[in-house]
Amino acid sequence: MAKIKPISYLKANAAEIMRTIADEPGPYIITQNGEAKAVLVDYESYEQEQETLALLKILALGEQQVREGKTRPAAEVFEELRRRWQDD
Structure with missing residues (x-):
């Protein structure tokens, strides 16, 4: 309180x-x-709040991208990641 x-x-x-x-x-x-x-x-509470705000901003950005249709099928993304890992 x-x-x-x-x-x-x-x-x-x-x-x-x-x-x-x-x-x-x-x-x-x-x-x-x-x-x-x-x-x-206290500093620890401040840091936790900042991390929470950062995550909420990421979620809001993701929701906005979904609303704008800026998405890709999961299978396509996973295939791209597999190719990147194989190239390394």
Whole structure:
């Protein structure tokens, strides 16, 4: 669950937040003047989110190519791969 903290808390307790984030992954939502302005997450969570986003982009691109008819029969692709492996 996200922890909501004002920027003044972040400034005063940065070291504590860094320790907490390492032990209890989960985002900190940092507010300024009562409005959410930033999100602070541990590095591992950030990396996992980036990998997930990359996979989702690949899936979206694949779906778009299918809608546009940019596909090839699987048998044709497998045959091309077999030829490439034999040439190596």
